[in-house]
Amino acid sequence: MTSNILIAGAGAFGLSAALALTERGYRVAVVDPTGPTGHSQAASRDISKIVRSEYWSDPTYTELAEAAIDQWREWNDRFGLLYHETGVTLLAPNWEPNSYEAQSLATARKLGKQIQVLDTDEVTRRFPMVKEGSLKVGYHNPKGGYAESLKTLRALFQELADQGVDFHVGRTVERPAERGGRCFGFRLTDGGLLEADHMLVCGGAWTGTMVPDMASKTRPTGQPLFHLQVADPAPYTPPNFPAMMLDIANTGIYVLPQHPTQQVVKVGLHTSGRDLDPMRDDRIVTDTETRIMRHMFGKYIPELAAAPVIDSRICLYCDTPDYHFWIDRHPDIDNLTVACGGSGHGFKFLPVLGAIIADAVEGKTNRYHGKFRWHRPLPAMSYHGERRELADLALA
Numbered sequence: 001m002t003s004n005i006l007i008a009g010a011g012a013f014g015l016s017a018a019l020a021l022t023e024r025g026y027r028v029a030v031v032d033p034t035g036p037t038g039h040s041q042a043a044s045r046d047i048s049k050i051v052r053s054e055y056w057s058d059p060t061y062t063e064l065a066e067a068a069i070d071q072w073r074e075w076n077d078r079f080g081l082l083y084h085e086t087g088v089t090l091l092a093p094n095w096e097p098n099s100y101e102a103q104s105l106a107t108a109r110k111l112g113k114q115i116q117v118l119d120t121d122e123v124t125r126r127f128p129m130v131k132e133g134s135l136k137v138g139y140h141n142p143k144g145g146y147a148e149s150l151k152t153l154r155a156l157f158q159e160l161a162d163q164g165v166d167f168h169v170g171r172t173v174e175r176p177a178e179r180g181g182r183c184f185g186f187r188l189t190d191g192g193l194l195e196a197d198h199m200l201v202c203g204g205a206w207t208g209t210m211v212p213d214m215a216s217k218t219r220p221t222g223q224p225l226f227h228l229q230v231a232d233p234a235p236y237t238p239p240n241f242p243a244m245m246l247d248i249a250n251t252g253i254y255v256l257p258q259h260p261t262q263q264v265v266k267v268g269l270h271t272s273g274r275d276l277d278p279m280r281d282d283r284i285v286t287d288t289e290t291r292i293m294r295h296m297f298g299k300y301i302p303e304l305a306a307a308p309v310i311d312s313r314i315c316l317y318c319d320t321p322d323y324h325f326w327i328d329r330h331p332d333i334d335n336l337t338v339a340c341g342g343s344g345h346g347f348k349f350l351p352v353l354g355a356i357i358a359d360a361v362e363g364k365t366n367r368y369h370g371k372f373r374w375h376r377p378l379p380a381m382s383y384h385g386e387r388r389e390l391a392d393l394a395l396a
Contacts, residue, residue: 005029005361006196008173008186008210010036012149012350013339013357014202015156018165020354021361028165031186031194035169036153046225046315048256048266049347050243052088052144053113054104060371062107064352069143071351079155081148086257087242088144091123091135100249105139116140127244129235134300135246146243146256149347168194173203173210176336183336200337200361205278205318207340214338217326217378221273222281222314223344224289227264228307236265246300251396252388253296255304264310269293270344272387273317283314292394299396317344321378325353327360328374337361341372 005021007014010032018028051072053065072083092101108115118126120136161167171192176199177185185195201210208215230236237258246253252270259266269292276283290309297305318340320326326341339357346353359366370376 004196005198005200006031006186006194007200007202008032009202009204009206010034010157010167010169011153011202011204012342012347013204013353014200015153015160016350016352016354017200017202017339017357017361018160018354019156020358022160022163022165024358024362028160029168029194029196030160030165031168031171031173031188033170033172035167036150036157046149046266046313047227047259047262047264048146049149050088050144050245050254050256051083051147051348052141052243052245054090054108054141056100056103057107059107059111060368062111064368065348066111066143068349068352072147075152075351079152079159082152082155083147084145084238084257084260085143086145086238087140087142089118089127089138089140089242089244090248091118091127091130091138091244092247093134093136095137101138101247108139108141113141113143116142127241129301129303131300131302140242144243145238147347147350148259152350173201175210175212176201176333178333178336181332182334183330198335198337198361200339200357202339202357204340204342205276205316207318207338209279211330211336211338213332214326214340217320218340219319219321220276220278221317221319222276222283223268223270223273223317224285224293225266225268225313225315226285226290226293226309227262227266227311228304229263229310230258230265230303230307233258233263233265250388251296251300251393253300255301265304265307267293267297267304268315269296269390269393270387271390271393273319274390276314276316278316283316285312285314288394289390292390296393296396315344317342319343322376324376325356325372326374327353327357327372328369329360329363331374338374 055061172189205220244255256266320341323343330336
């Protein structure tokens, strides 16, 4: 039996869910202030995102990422080239036993991945732009790379429109409309009301403003990223240069190769982030953040530290206390499901997120439900410990 499902949000979570629900036979509508056809401030609307699979010693995310990569390959056949399999390289100063790199390497080996361990000589040979002696060990996984994120959202938008999904673009959800503990629609900021049989909030960093009790379970954070123009793109272009993470747990530094159409190298700092009100605060990269970026890259890839910044923006994360996704039915409001919590690592899972979200809408459990469910043990709401503070990087 088909139903009418209304989704708030046309980012990675929302469009992935819309595709999965449509393919399950549901009639779907999506409401979004801008839609995916133009740049907005949402996290997923950028030129590229790393697609990798190893997650410390966490086999659940690793296996889910492996499934996502397989699906990315299929989407290349279906939608055109969205995912570039450049491989992913992790580099570090040394093999610390409990480091992100060492634990990810152990997970890769345990799962039988065909990775390539890199010693100092190999790092120097492959990546002459890396400052000698700064990053001496690491490994390369040829399965992985990056996805063109905005291009992906546009492809999904067109596919869903062709399948008859109704998009309410230019309208903003204010809150769920409920009566007697049952949600029957979304109230909009323009005073309108959209009704449906089931409501799904995929609001990213805005989720806390749409679903009030989610404000205590999510933290919108701003993370700086930069598009750099290098003098000679060849060394930074695949196959010479993969997606790369540089001592990531201690520095937050990641680099994506020369983009095929934008002709820039994208770099970013994945840190604890600065608190942002998604409704009020600006998303302008500060001079301090730019100086910290140049300082950090000066330690590892000096050419990038000196490269002109062509563009910069603040990537808006929706962090949860444990950094896991939040995908479940609302425990107190019938006909309402929430899917959010990308926490800076959600986009790579876009091809497989939809099925997990669709299961939640249908009230089905799956192997991921325990990790992403509403009521689960959560750490204190400090959000620290897994990422470095930006201020600490300025002193590193």
